[in-house]
Amino acid sequence: MSTPDPAPAPRAEDFAGGRPIAFRNATVITVDSGGVLDNADVLVVGEKIEAVGHHLDVPGDTLEIDATGGILTPGFVDTHRHMWQTALRGYGGDWALTQYFVFYYLQWGQVFRPEDVYAGNLLSALESVDTGVTTTLDWSHGLRNPDYGEAALQAFREIPGRFVLGYGDYLGAPWEWSNSQEFRAFVTKNFNAPNDMLGLQLAFDVPGSAEFPEAGAFQAARDLGLRVTTHAGVWGATTDTGIVQMYDAGFMDEKVTYVHSSTLNEQSYQKIAATGGTVSVATESEQSAGQGYPSSWAIRHYGIPASLSMDTSVWWSADFFSAMRATLSADRSRDHLEAHARNETIVANRLRAEDVVRMATMGGAKALGMEDVIGSITPGKKADLLLIKNDESPAMTPILNPYAHVVYQAGTADVHTVVVNGKVVKYDGKRIGLPLAPIADKVAASVEYVRSQLGEERWFADMHPEIQPDEEIENPYKYTSGDAHVTAASED
Ligand SMILES: [Zn+2]
Known part of the structure; x- marks a missing residue:
């Protein structure tokens, strides 16, 4: 036999x-x-x-x-990626958050066209599929009108992934665009039936201005039955004041994702925990841009569920292995440093590899309200x-x-x-039947256009922000050739 x-x-x-x-x-x-x-x-x-x-x-x-x-x-679930910015992949690799805000929010936000959003989303979506990120929340804050939204969606129709459009317009007022007729028509047209391949959320931030005008946008989300994703606890941008406003107005619930949440106080974390919200940790981003220390370390003390995200490829990778790796290492690094400050030693790492695999999968599913659909x-x-x-x-x-x-x-x-x-x-x-070349051509055209709008001087200057040189520390030790010893100058 x-x-x-x-x-x-x-x-x-x-x-x-x-x-x-x-x-x-x-x-x-x-x-x-x-x-x-x-x-x-x-x-x-x-x-x-x-x-x-x-x-x-x-x-x-x-x-x-x-x-x-x-x-x-x-499949991995990325709960916060500004996919449209992928067309300028790596451009801001040496930025801090300030350069990002100046570049997109203050200076060049008006430059980008619907086809630039489309090109960036196509490339990012293809990368998701290629690297095992089967669900991506597109934190799409460059949608200046629904034509941009249609461009973002078009990319998702061409790439076989699971996507959630986090509709946003960082140059507009969330309480205005979310209640506009044209936005409502966009929602009715594209999201008139439940569809677990393509979802919609509202994406806006709460900077904490006294009148809390964002209440109108939260109310719009309630009216439309949509979840909200918001950058919270970002150093110098969104603070505990925004959390207080949201909490007092009754807008904190399990349908809100708090991105970063790196610099919040104990009360804010407790409010997130008590209302069932989740946090999207973007460690590669937080470690480099300066939103605050990656928050997995803080939020696990409050039992807040975490998901992972890559934020934007204008700076960093969209590599979810890196998301898990960076998060695990950052969390442990902070634990060690805090212990050393108390003259103690960590003898067993608290956050485990299993925990970040869970964040990358079920954590993301939960953040999107899809824990019964995907994630395991x-x-x-x-x-x-x-x-x-x-x-x-x-x-x-x-x-x-x-x-x-x-x-x-x-x-x-x-x-x-x-x-x-x-x-x-x-x-x-x-990949099966998903060639890069046509997408690369669209991205190249978008880059060429944006570059022509900036002009060569600004294109290079904005890519390489000036920095003040570090002050050098005077070294008291000297090395003399032929002398095996390195001696302090004061010991001469
Ligand atoms: Zn972001």
């Missing part, structure tokens, strides 16, 4: 037919009560996860993906899946601690297969 030959590996084109898919022999991080399953299978039928277990019986026409040596996780590998949920597998990578062997492996060992180059809503969009490390 001989064992039957294993089924041949599917080819990319086989996935077009909508046949069931089975991942075989994976290390499955379910992010639900099942925990981690070794050598397990996951069956996808239609849009949904049909079964999770060992040696699953599958329908006869199932396409089987050999996941041996790989880790299967839920649970039968009945929509199939948003990520197979991390790279048989040629030394970093992918051995896999001993799956959570820690995902966070500290794996990377975007190891994204083997991505499934969105039951559809395979990337397989064996290659």
Whole structure:
């Protein structure tokens, strides 16, 4: 007797037919009560996860993906990304928050056209799909009228990901645009039926001006049944005053996501916790721009649920492995520093790799109100899946601690297969039918236009902000050639 030959590996084109898919022999991080399953299978039928277990019986026409040596996780969920800014990828890599505000809010906000939003969103959406971020909240604050909103949505129709449009207009007044007829018509036209592939939220900030005019925008969100996402606790921009206003007016609830929340006081964190809100932690951003210390360290003391986000690729990556890695390291770094200040030693790190994997998946689902739809590998949920597998990578062997492996060992180059809503969009490390070139052309045209509007001098000057040189510290030690010792000058 001989064992039957294993089924041949599917080819990319086989996935077009909508046949069931089975991942075989994976290390499955379910992010639900099942925990981690070794050598397990996951069956996808239609849009949904049909079964999770060992040696699953599958329908006869199932396409089987050999996941041996790989880790299967839920797709990542980014709860705050200014996707439109991706067209200027890396331009502001040396900025602090001040340059960002001056560039976009004060000087050049008027320059961007709907096609620039479209180009940025296309590139960002493609990157999401490519890197395993199956759901992205587009914090789209450059929508100066609904034509811009249509441009943002057009990109989402062309890329097979799950998106939530966080509609915003940073050059306008939220209490005005959210109540305008043209905005209401945009909502009616595009969001007239529940759709878990494309959602809508209102995106605006509360800087704490005395009259609290944003109350009108919160009321609009209530009227429309929409969630709100707001940059809170941003040093020098949004403070505890805004939280007090929101709380006193009764607008803090479980439908609000507080982005960053890095510089809030104890009362503000307690109000967020008490009202069921969530915080979107954007560690790469906070560590570099100066909103405050990445808040996972603070909010876990209050039991506030966290999700992760990459903020904007005008500065940083959109790499969700980096989001998890940076958050875990920043949290631990702060714990160590606080302990050392008390002359104590941390003997066991409190935040675990499992915690940030959870933030990157279920945490994001919860922040979007989609915890019953996505965020875990649970039968009945929509199939948003990520197979991390790279048989040629030394970093992918051995896999001993799956959570820690995902966070500290794996990377975007190891994204083997991505499934969105039951559809395979990337397989064996290659996207299926989603070429970069046409999108790159649109982005290049957008860059050329924006650059021409700025002029060459400003284009380069704004990319490289001037800094005052550090004051050098005088060194009391001297090194004399031929002398093995380095002695303090005062000891001469
Ligand atoms: Zn932001």
